[in-house]
Amino acid sequence: MKKIGIGLFFIISAASFGKITPGNSLISTRGNVSYISNSGELKKINSKRVGINIRVAMGMQLEMISGISYGASGVNKTISGFYIKVKNIGNVEDIYEIYLIKNENKKLIDDTGLLKPGEYKEIYVGSEGLGDTIENYEVQGISLRNPFVTKSLRGTYIFPSLYYDQGDQESISKRKFYVFNIERQDTSVKFDEEISKVKLIKYQGLGYKGNLDMNINYTTEDLEANSGDRIFYKLALINDEESYIRDVSIKDTIPNNTKMSYGDYSISPKGVPCYRIVNKQNFSKIPVVPLEGTQGDISITIPKVESKDILEVYFNVKID
Numbered sequence: 001m002k003k004i005g006i007g008l009f010f011i012i013s014a015a016s017f018g019k020i021t022p023g024n025s026l027i028s029t030r031g032n033v034s035y036i037s038n039s040g041e042l043k044k045i046n047s048k049r050v051g052i053n054i055r056v057a058m059g060m061q062l063e064m065i066s067g068i069s070y071g072a073s074g075v076n077k078t079i080s081g082f083y084i085k086v087k088n089i090g091n092v093e094d095i096y097e098i099y100l101i102k103n104e105n106k107k108l109i110d111d112t113g114l115l116k117p118g119e120y121k122e123i124y125v126g127s128e129g130l131g132d133t134i135e136n137y138e139v140q141g142i143s144l145r146n147p148f149v150t151k152s153l154r155g156t157y158i159f160p161s162l163y164y165d166q167g168d169q170e171s172i173s174k175r176k177f178y179v180f181n182i183e184r185q186d187t188s189v190k191f192d193e194e195i196s197k198v199k200l201i202k203y204q205g206l207g208y209k210g211n212l213d214m215n216i217n218y219t220t221e222d223l224e225a226n227s228g229d230r231i232f233y234k235l236a237l238i239n240d241e242e243s244y245i246r247d248v249s250i251k252d253t254i255p256n257n258t259k260m261s262y263g264d265y266s267i268s269p270k271g272v273p274c275y276r277i278v279n280k281q282n283f284s285k286i287p288v289v290p291l292e293g294t295q296g297d298i299s300i301t302i303p304k305v306e307s308k309d310i311l312e313v314y315f316n317v318k319i320d
Contacts, residue, residue: 019320020091020117020118020227020320021054021091021227021257021319021320022054022091022092022117023054023055023056023057023058023090023091023092024053024054024056024092025053025054025257026051026052026053026054027051027052027053027054027225027231027255027256027257027258027319028049028050028051028052028255029049029050029202029233029252029253029254029255030046030047030048030049030050030202030252031046031047031200031202031235031250031251031252031313032044032045032046032047032200032250032251032252033045033198033200033237033248033249033250033251034247034248034249035198035245035246035247035248035249035305036245036246036247037241037245038241038243038244038245043198045198045199045200046200047200047201047202047235048201048202048220049202050202050203050204050220050221050222051222051223052204052206052222052223052224052225052231052319053222053223053224053225054091054224054225054226054227054257054319055224055225055226056090056091056092057090057091057092057226057227058090058092058094058143058145058146058149059088059089059090059149059151060086060087060088060089060090060094060096060141060143060149060151061085061086061087061089061120061151062084062085062086062087062139062141062151062152062153063084063085063087063153064082064083064084064085064139064153065082065083065084065085065122082124082125083122083123083124083125084098084109084122084123084125084139085120085121085122086098086112086115086120086121086122086123086141087115087118087119087120088115088116088117088118088119088120089117089118090117090149091117091227092117092145093114093115093116093117094114094115094143094144094145095111095112095113095114095115095143095144095145096111096112096115096141096142096143096144097110097111097141097142097144098110098111098112098123098139098140098141099139099140099141099142100125100137100138100139101137101138101139101140102137102138106140109123109125110123111144137154138152138153138154139152139153140152140153197239197240197241198237198238198239198240198241198245199237199238199240200235200236200237200238200250201220201235201236201238202220202233202234202235202236202252203218203219203220203233203234203235203236204218204219204220204223204231204232204233204234205217205218205219205231205232205234206223206225206229206230206231206232207229207230207231207232207316208225208226208229208230209226209228209229211230212230212263212264212270216232216269216270218232218234225319226319227319227320228318228319229318229319230261230263230316230317230318230319231258231316231317231318231319232269232270232314232316233252233314233315233316233317234269234312234313234314235250235252235312235313235314236310236311236312237250237305237310237311237312237313238310239305239306239307239308239309239310239311240307240308241307242307243307244304244305244306244307245304245305246303246304246305247301247303248301248302248303248304248305248311249299249300249301249302250275250299250300250301250302250311250313251297251298251299252297252298252299252313252315253295253296253297253298254290254294254295254296254297254298254317255317257319257320258295258317258318258319258320259292259293259294259295259317259318259320260289260290260291260292260293260294260295260296260315260317261292261293261316261317261318262292263316267283267284267285268283268314269283269314269316270316272285272286272289272315273285273286273289273298273313273314273315274286274313274314274315275300275302275311275312275313275314276311276312277305277309277310277311277312278309278310278311278312280309283314286298286299286300286313286315289315298313298315300313
């Protein structure tokens with residue numbers, strides 16, 4: 001049996017894939033407010049920090065490319081063999097083993113080495129031993145981090161170098177996950193009820209895959225999300241003092257691994273950053289906010305918040 005010629009040629013590129021938030025990342029943020037009490041004191045408080053854990057997503061992309069080389073004159077010429085392009089389309093680093101299968105005979109071609117999310121490697125398979133007639137082959141990639149994550153291509157190799165794809169198969173099983181450890185610190189903030197009856201509470205909700213049509217279920221609990229999901233934030237300032245507070249300045253920050261989103265561009269919790277006094281006024285647009293697709297601070301100053309009033313601030317972001 002002739003040996004299959006194998007050559008290595010790889011190009012690493014993450015830019016073309018775009019930034020992906022790594023699996024098990026923690027997106028964490030909290031709001032803060034400063035105000036002047038009726039007695040003239042300047043006071044500052046923070047909300048409890050809320051967090052989003054990014055789920056681990058694993059996957060690969062396989063592509064067959066005819067072998068092409070360039071002559072001295074710069075004219076393309078076909079050479080025998082083909083390339084297998086293996087790309088990490090998950091959100092964690094991974095290594096993939098690539099196999100060539102013919103007539104139930106399975107041969108390891110190579111592994112990709114460690115690929116970061118969005119990176120790829122091209123592995124050249126020479127035609128020696130592939131035969132000089134039409135042959136049916138299957139190329140299979142298997143994740144070394146999770147063997148239940150596989151990708152296969154079936155096709156016909158026509159001597160010397162043409163490859164016609166006849167379909168692909170993919171298996172991503174949720175029965176087994178590669179476990180990553182993550183360290184987290186207690187981010188709770190305690191309020192001293194005897195010092196102030198003004199509270200700032202931060203809520204969050206999710207729109208899966210950026211969905212704007214679903215109802216938003218706000219919570220103060222940590223959540224799990226995927227790259228591309230949308231996070232809806234709400235800050236609620238509750239004035240339980242017996243008198244008004246003034247010069248109320250609320251500020252929050254677009255967290256890491258996310259970008260400012262204007263949603264459906266309405267002046268509402270699903271649109272541009274906005275605020276309202278509950279049961280007293282409709283939503284108003286916050287005048288100065290980060291540009292869509294960027295990061296920065298969300299801030300608004302209200303001259304006065306009356307006793308028992310609730311001031312709400314809304315904005316949303318998309319996870320990279």
